[in-house]
Amino acid sequence: MTERLDTDKDQAFVPTILVLSTNNISDPGIDLAGSSHMHYSPKVMVISLPCTSGIKPGWVLYAMQQGFDGVFVAADGDECAYLSDCSERTSQIMADTQTLLQEDGFEPQRLRMAAICSVCAEPFTNYMHEFSKSLTELGPSRKASAA
Amino acid sequence: MSGRRIGVYVCQCGGNIGDYVDVDKVVATIEHEPDVVVARSAMFTCSDATQQEIVQDAEEQKLDGLVVASCSPKLHTYTFRDVAKRAGINPFQYTQVNVREQCSWTHTDDHEGATEKATRLVRAGINRTRLTEPLEPIVVETTPKSLVVGGGIAGLRAALGLAEIGLSVFLVEKEPRLGGWVASFGAMYPHGRNGAELVAKLEEAVRANPAITVFTNAEVMSKSGSFGNYQVTIAVHGERLETITVDVGSIVVATGFETYEPAAGEFGYGIDGVVTLPQFKKMVDGSAGPLTYNGRPVKTIAYVYCVGSRQSKDVEGGHTYCSRYCCTAAVHAALEVAAKADLSVRQYHLYRDMRTYGKYELLWNESREKGSLYLRVPDDEPPAVEKIASGGLKVTTRDLLTGGEEVAIPADLVVLVTGMVPRENDELVSVLKLPIGIDGFFNEIHPKLRPVETIVDGVYICGACQSPKNSAESVTSGLAAVTQSGAILKRGFAELDPMVAMVDTDACTWCDKCLEACPYAAIEQVDEDGKAVASVIRTACKGCGGCVPVCPTDAVDLQGYTDAQVKAMIDGLLEVTCS
Numbered sequence: 160m161t162e163r164l165d166t167d168k169d170q171a172f173v174p175t176i177l178v179l180s181t182n183n184i185s186d187p188g189i190d191l192a193g194s195s196h197m198h199y200s201p202k203v204m205v206i207s208l209p210c211t212s213g214i215k216p217g218w219v220l221y222a223m224q225q226g227f228d229g230v231f232v233a234a235d236g237d238e239c240a241y242l243s244d245c246s247e248r249t250s251q252i253m254a255d256t257q258t259l260l261q262e263d264g265f266e267p268q269r270l271r272m273a274a275i276c277s278v279c280a281e282p283f284t285n286y287m288h289e290f291s292k293s294l295t296e297l298g299p300s301r302k303a304s305a306a
Numbered sequence: 307m308s309g310r311r312i313g314v315y316v317c318q319c320g321g322n323i324g325d326y327v328d329v330d331k332v333v334a335t336i337e338h339e340p341d342v343v344v345a346r347s348a349m350f351t352c353s354d355a356t357q358q359e360i361v362q363d364a365e366e367q368k369l370d371g372l373v374v375a376s377c378s379p380k381l382h383t384y385t386f387r388d389v390a391k392r393a394g395i396n397p398f399q400y401t402q403v404n405v406r407e408q409c410s411w412t413h414t415d416d417h418e419g420a421t422e423k424a425t426r427l428v429r430a431g432i433n434r435t436r437l438t439e440p441l442e443p444i445v446v447e448t449t450p451k452s453l454v455v456g457g458g459i460a461g462l463r464a465a466l467g468l469a470e471i472g473l474s475v476f477l478v479e480k481e482p483r484l485g486g487w488v489a490s491f492g493a494m495y496p497h498g499r500n501g502a503e504l505v506a507k508l509e510e511a512v513r514a515n516p517a518i519t520v521f522t523n524a525e526v527m528s529k530s531g532s533f534g535n536y537q538v539t540i541a542v543h544g545e546r547l548e549t550i551t552v553d554v555g556s557i558v559v560a561t562g563f564e565t566y567e568p569a570a571g572e573f574g575y576g577i578d579g580v581v582t583l584p585q586f587k588k589m590v591d592g593s594a595g596p597l598t599y600n601g602r603p604v605k606t607i608a609y610v611y612c613v614g615s616r617q618s619k620d621v622e623g624g625h626t627y628c629s630r631y632c633c634t635a636a637v638h639a640a641l642e643v644a645a646k647a648d649l650s651v652r653q654y655h656l657y658r659d660m661r662t663y664g665k666y667e668l669l670w671n672e673s674r675e676k677g678s679l680y681l682r683v684p685d686d687e688p689p690a691v692e693k694i695a696s697g698g699l700k701v702t703t704r705d706l707l708t709g710g711e712e713v714a715i716p717a718d719l720v721v722l723v724t725g726m727v728p729r730e731n732d733e734l735v736s737v738l739k740l741p742i743g744i745d746g747f748f749n750e751i752h753p754k755l756r757p758v759e760t761i762v763d764g765v766y767i768c769g770a771c772q773s774p775k776n777s778a779e780s781v782t783s784g785l786a787a788v789t790q791s792g793a794i795l796k797r798g799f800a801e802l803d804p805m806v807a808m809v810d811t812d813a814c815t816w817c818d819k820c821l822e823a824c825p826y827a828a829i830e831q832v833d834e835d836g837k838a839v840a841s842v843i844r845t846a847c848k849g850c851g852g853c854v855p856v857c858p859t860d861a862v863d864l865q866g867y868t869d870a871q872v873k874a875m876i877d878g879l880l881e882v883t884c885s
Contacts, residue, residue, distance in 0.1 A: 175880070177876065177879065182379075183761045186378075186380075187378075187380060187741075187761070189407070189408060190378045190380065190404070190407035190408065191407075191744070192412060193406070193407035193408050193409075193410075193411035193412040194407055194411060196411055196412070196414055197412065198412060198413065198414070198415050198416075199412065200419075201409075201412075201413045201416055201419030201420055201422065201423040202419075202423075204423065204426060204427065204430075204879045205404075205408055206430070206872065206875055206876070206879075207379075208851065208867055208872075209805070209849050209850050209851055209864070209867065210850040210851055210852060212850060212851065212852040212855075213850055213851020213852055213854045213855065213864060213867070214855060215854060215855045215869065215872075216855065217869075218869075218872050218873065218876070221873055221876060222876045225876055225877065225880050226880045227876070227879075227880065238739070240739050240761075240762065241848055241850035241852065242825060242850060242852055243825070248823075248852060252855055255855075277741050277749070277761075278742065278743060278744045278749075280744075
């Protein structure tokens with residue numbers, strides 16, 4: 160990437176994205192995107208957890224502070240095998256996280272959530288393209304935290 | 307340095323990873339990470355030779371942590387936990403890093419990007435492993451009973467198999483009778499045995515077995531409990547509705563398939579004399595001598611293959627998969643016709659690709675010897691079926707085997723070789739949380755490595771609800787589900803992952819937020835040196851982590867996904883690779 164000769168700095172910027180997925184539902188969907196050889200940015204990296212209702216808002220803040228440009232929560236939606244109210248719980252966690260991020264000067268667009276099912280390969284890939292694009296427009300996150 | 311001794315193995319997976327990720331470069335970068343004492347690349351990490359190498363390294367280097375960077379954790383987590391165990395490493399101090407599905411296969415277009423990402427992922431895995439603690443699996447007692455859903459040939463054979471290994475079985479069938487599709491079949495390939503007689507024998511054995519309780523006109527209503535001990539409520543429809551709740555340790559789903567029903571006008575469907583493969587099979591099975599249709603002898607038959615299978619992605623709700631069983635089923639039906647009618651019936655097979663796989667090639671050969679003629683039609687030019695003035699049918703196509711020549715075949719009967727399609731089973735899917743694949747059939751964890759297991763522990767799939775299968779293959783998978791059930795139920799106990807919540811009692815102030823957050827009643831209040839604190843009931847905890855973010859004092863952690871581990875992984879993902 161650094162070998163690119165673009166003079167426009169913004170064009171050379173590729174956002175680093177942390178995806179928080181779930182072992183049983185969204186992670187298989189992300190696996191399927193790979194098995195189907197769908198492409199998205201290699202700056203997208205996944206940490207898989209049992210359930211998105213277990214995400215600590217502090218983890219998202221930490222990721223942003225350490226240098227991720229955006230965090231995408233690949234939730235189970237209504238498919239969660241653990242918690243029937245998983246969507247509401249995760250939404251509440253996202254709201255709390257959003258507050259935390261904004262207190263620290265991060266734009267709300269840097270955190271996204273969508274339900275990704277175990278066969279949602281294409282939707283996931285599309286989300287990654289869209290998210291990469293909007294984060295590229297937004298620029299690096301550290302710019303925001305410094306502001 | 308934490309004083310840990312970690313071994314890291316990065317897999318080439320043949321070329322699946324190695325063609326896109328510079329594995330040697332990844333190894334060269336991470337081998338200097340703190341606590342890494344062995345770092346190697348391997349052609350196939352899951353091979354016996356490499357497993358042996360890991361065990362040997364562990365013994366020589368006194369490893370206490372293992373990182374394997376290869377395929378998705380869905381595939382080989384248990385393989386490498388076993389390797390760790392054999393190597394004297396606690397199985398829960400091993401971390402699987404997914405550099406295939408989530409790296410090499412996703413970034414086949416960017417080798418440099420894939421290599422850098424793989425390095426970051428492996429580093430995150432090392433960071434996680436560094437903070438692991440030795441854990442022991444949680445042991446749960448299992449109920450030595452099994453529920454089979456679906457009384458077709460796969461379900462019947464599974465029920466019998468489960469009873470034969472000493473388990474009690476509840477067999478639930480939605481229809482008033484047992485036997486499924488096969489009960490309506492005459493002679494079947496590959497063995498030539500009569501389907502109806504075959505399932506009648508199976509049913510007799512099932513009914514006679516005291517360990518098997520059969521419910522017909524019955525459906526699964528709800529499921530509760532946990533792995534090894536499910537409570538399932540069955541609704542039996544009769545003069546009045548009855549519900550029965552049974553305790554079972556495993557659930558075998560064998561709900562079968564539907565056949566593809568062509569739309570009106572699709573390959574002439576709706577014209578008199580145009581029939582589907584199941585309709586044709588019934589005609590052939592039902593005729594003692596030469597085949598007749600509407601009282602007239604059938605002299606010419608045209609078979610149109612791949613009807614409702616391998617459809618274009620552009621077809622709304624299309625079936626893009628190969629239905630696999632239909633080529634051989636059509637060839638077998640053609641042989642039946644020939645056997646019943648000397649060799650005077652002309653049979654034309656209009657195929658796209660013949661897939662009489664394995665030994666079924668012999669049937670295909672035999673059909674050619676007995677006069678069947680094969681024409682290969684272009685993928686994008688389906689044959690046209692029409693009624694002609696004289697009352698018969700005409701099929702027009704181009705034959706690629708004779709240089710694309712246009713051929714018009716007059717026929718008495720046109721057989722649309724229709725495939726299997728997934729059966730709609732929304733209620734069962736929602737009750738059992740069954741995973742559905744991209745083709746609409748139920749999804750196994752892995753077609754080769756874990757072919758009857760689903761992501762729901764203790765729930766197995768077999769037969770044609772999983773994918774198109776012939777009867778022999780359905781029975782085989784039914785028996786595989788028996789074996790899997792036996793493996794968890796015959797021992798009397800099963801081992802669960804110890805990845806459950808834990809409480810830092812120093813930090814806990816017993817505010818009861820975690821208790822409120824847990825639907826599994828896995829949190830209880832205990833007294834510790836006069837202080838009320840939360841405690842986790844390990845066998846009740848499902849390890850979802852729902853109690854972790856609600857704790858105001860950060861006193862709850864999920865084993866295997868601790869606060870420190872998640873942050874260390876984030877650090878590992880972000881560290882810049884110098885190369």
